[in-house]
Amino acid sequence: SPSRPGISSPIGLSISLSSPYATIWPPPRFLRGHAAAPQRRRDRRQHHRYHHHDPHADEGRGGTGERPRAGWRPLRREPLAWVGARGDTEGIAVPLPLVLLPDTCSLHQYVVRMLKRARVPYRVSHSASGVAGLQMALAAGLGISCLNRSAIPAGVAALDPSTASSLRLPALPEVEFCLLPPRRGEAPVVQAAREVLAEQLG
Template structure:
């Protein structure tokens, strides 16, 4: 009995993780029609529908959810076998520092898939502020740092080009339906002042002579979401960090509140340190593949 095609399984997993065929296509380096054809053939082989498709994207059916777990294990074993034959097995302890803002709703799943793909990798993850990651890059606090920089700003992070993973828009955000209720002195909800995004927002509003106060200081992005959803004020977030109950202000709302336009944010892996072991360099490459 012929089994599943691994290319089709990889397409299925990528679509499930991306949420739509259109979002998965560039990650797979395929056209959307090719993605659709691979999924059609996989469903024919499985004998049951694996995805539901609608205006909001694609989601696994109950059968698709069951296959998804098998597919991840099959692909992980396939990748591990190839890496082992090529002498590229990642075996060792890796300390990873990740900025709060990097895909907070997805990062746990991404790390789990990294462990599945590299089962001999002992991973220690610390969530840190970008400014702290940049400031301690030359120390021994971590092996690899995943940081964020604001496009167009100067500073230490801008000088460290590193490996670019993704670019996201920044938006002014508040609780859904609360934009019209903000007072003239803007109540800001931010992370502590060690956060690079906190520093950027404060400098920007001071430069634009826009009055504000720090209404709430959250310890992490999860606390920031709670404060924003509760209607405690206004913040600035990258696209993937906008959580449930929180919405970006539209152009009219920004003009009404006198808020300046925002640039984009870049997420990147810090560059290699001088004399970095081969294991860390290989791990950096694996992280760029997994997170990019």
């Protein structure tokens, strides 16, 4: 709500981002600006679809292999990769043990769709509630999954081509992360935050 003349009012800024981006959040410059907007918060909930986002968020980022919609601002592209515990992939066999996010996640749905299309048997060996849990399960050797490059943690590595071929894993595309378009009547602080995010995450 507007503040009265001469009286400052704190401004809340809600930021919604896809789970893979949560692994590289926050940008250093955004941390330095925290004092200017102490009520800024982030929302680490997974965007289930590229075009679905939190209607209450001022900013949002999502990512899929689809073409960005009109008004969406591309930030970066990253390759997707089949990944597993580093140095512990020799025992992987069909049905493939998958480590996935919940089935409401677009990446979960994409992986399952790709494997079904390639007729590769699989089973869900572990379902993680978030990317951090998924990364720990992968590092512990509970199975394999699909991640974008910047979300691959220590102890996890992309499967080598020979392993991927022997398991009949389908080739994966790149994923594109985009900034949602501005809203009508957007506050100046949101516009400024949008430019910082585009600069830091692009």
